Amino acid sequence: MIIDFHTHIFPDAIAGPAIQSLAERSHATPYRGGTAADLKASMLEGGIDKSVLLHIVTKPKQFANVHRFALAVAEDNPEFISFGSFHPDSEHWRDEIRQIARDGLKGIKLHPDYQNFYVDEERLYPMYEAIFEENLILVFHAGLDIGYPDIHHCTPQRVLRFLPHFEGAPIVLAHMGGYQYQEDVIRDLAGAPVYLDAAYCLNHQIPPDDFLRIVAAHGADKILFATDSPWHSQKLDVDSLCSLPLSNEDQDAILWRNAASLLKLSL
DSSP states (O other): OOEEEEEOOOOHHHHHHHHHHHHHHHTOOOSSOSSHHHHHHHHHHHTOSEEEEEOOOOSGGGHHHHHHHHHHHHHHOTTEEEEBOOOTTOTTHHHHHHHHHHTTOOEEEEOHHHHTOOTTOGGGHHHHHHHHHTTOEEEEOOBOBTTBOSOOSOOHHHHHHHGGGGTTOOEEETGGGSBTOHHHIIIIITTSSOEEEOTTOTTTTSOHHHHHHHHHHHOGGGEEOOOOBTSSOHHHHHHHHHHSSOOHHHHHIIIIIHHHHHHTOOO
16 A cells, blocks of 8 residues: 655646646656646556645635635545645635535645745634644645745744644645755754655655655654655655665555555545
8 A cells, every 4th residue: 555645636728738837947857747647647657546636726716726626536536635725815715724624625735835925924823723623634835845946935943833833733744844954854843743745855856864864853653655746756756765774664654554544544
């Protein structure tokens, strides 16, 4: 069993232009296209059983379309687990959070760089509270985004400012707690009550020794296998993780057990 906790797809009609635009901005080359069919082919190649789809609402007016797609693609593809999203500038954020929960999605993805907010802004705290009151998982992009390299809205230090207000809440920090913030994660964030996902951090994207140091410092029970597909190859990232000197117990925890527990999957 393997669960990829961090993937992205787009509706067929816009997948090509969307991926091209993101590739040009980030100077990154995707391993596949951004459609549901592309992800399913990638999962077959990599032996992935479930992929979590992390959708992003980049403008308040996008909520309805993004939400509709998140529901439809998960309904049509049982191997997909869709998360919802909303924009913090939306006047209707509370209703949108309730709708995400009511419609059966398991969590929400927020991208502070795309949505232009700092994770420790107190104006966000009522939104976080509403998310957790609905028993939803909250995923943040964390650290550097290669498409927006100048301002980092979610750093380990900012996370630690808001985290004490939400002890025990199901929070996931993508990119091992902060892409290109490995030393800060190890020094400041390791051991905090949050999950870290491995998106865009395997297959030598960060040094394997750094990856292992974070696992050792934070605990394998709080690490989630993730790829950021289509920006990383699911197969190569599985191979990369399995090549690391981890115990079988820790490897299984990272590949699927932690995610299955967090998602409350009946397997």
